[in-house]
Amino acid sequence: MKPHRRKKLTIIAFIATGLSVAVGLSLYALSNSIDLFFTPTQVAAGEVSSGQRIRIGGMVKEGSVARSEESLHVEFIATDYNNDLLVRYDGILPDLFREGQGVVAEGMVADGVFQASRVLAKHDENYMSVEVKAAMDAAERDRADAVPAGESNGS
């Protein structure tokens, strides 16, 4: 390679590396505000002041969804498996809102309860046909039946 070309290439490499480092550092510094939501653990640790408009995210705890019969009011527990957060919401839930699936809610914390003004469903990266899911559930039930209840707790 001719010297002037090597020089140019070095300059470009320097600029690119410098910029990447700068961008990387600023993204690292900003990482809290780039995160879309707070986890229940962050809320429990008091990282959010009450009355502040935030988003929280977690999994909808199995068996925690309680719907009101006469209104759109719904309550459920969002969990990150370390801490739980009770969410209250009045409104229409998205199609993919399910127990055991991810959820992101917008609103604010008041007295340890999250009052949501909007609820979004977060879906996972797994795709399965209805049949495969049914077959897997059936297999799981069989396994659960085969093992006495006391032992399966440990697995």
Next chain:
Amino acid sequence: MFSGIVFSSVGEFLQMGTYAFHVWTVYGVFAIFLFVNLYLPRVQRRQFIREQQRRAQRDAHTGKANAGQNAVQADDSVVPGESE
């Protein structure tokens, strides 16, 4: 893996469960996207060729000895395909 067509009728296929609007809008956007990116270059190419042919013809008609040079100068004013 390949269990056959999952719809039992054309109507069911068009309905896509309850998601007809979403699914067909996406495939519509995709079709436009394919069409534009494959067809537009053809149009631009034809435009360019036509333009250049007209230029060559005009130079031939005026019959100048240095027609080639004039063509180069005229060329710089309008270049089809570069306008977008």
Next chain:
Amino acid sequence: MWLWFSKLGSPKWFYELSSKWLPWLVVFMAVAMTVGLLWALLFVPEDYQQGFTNRIFYVHVPVASISLACFPLMAGAGVITLVWKMKLADMVAKSAAPIGAWFTAVALITGAIWGQPTWGTWWVWDARLTSMLLQFFLLIGVIALRSAIESPDAAAKACALLSIVGAINVPIIKYSVEWWNTLHQPATDLTMNENGANGPEIWVPLLIMIVAVYSFFVISLILATRNEILVRERRSQWVMDIVAREKV
């Protein structure tokens, strides 16, 4: 190697070679696209969570992932332009920008249409969506920069620099779903999960669509580059010959 490199850099050589290969590539794409689309629309089973919105996956994922190839391509061409001053590299870079903008826009639009029923919102300012929108604006910026600078040489250099800088955004888009918490789900692991999800009935048609959309990207890029070659080389004899021969 260097001879090959400089030969590759000749627009005429590229034009002639692509004339030979283009028909085959188009046939290949047409077959892959037809098989992929029919499979995705007709044969993929209904998803246990999403129902038939999983059809959108087969358009959105290939288009979005291939849109990420654009900036690295333009950055690579940019380095070649800046260091070796190869004309062809800049022609490819110039042609790639609008195509990349199309891919990014279609990824954003199809993503919004998918998000509306599944997430419950068209748009959210999470890291994935925002960095993807940034890529769109960067590409518009490259196109605008090109048309704003009159001298083609200066424009080529400026665009090359902007492309190299813009390529930093690509790993950010790719890893945004892992580095930060987002509404967008992480990339689907297609290496056969143990939990039975993402089986071959899901990923084989996706793979076909990725191949089809990739060849579509290459074909559009070749077509646009060929036009760019004709325009820039219009004064050379071989282009004049093509013009004289062709009936329009």
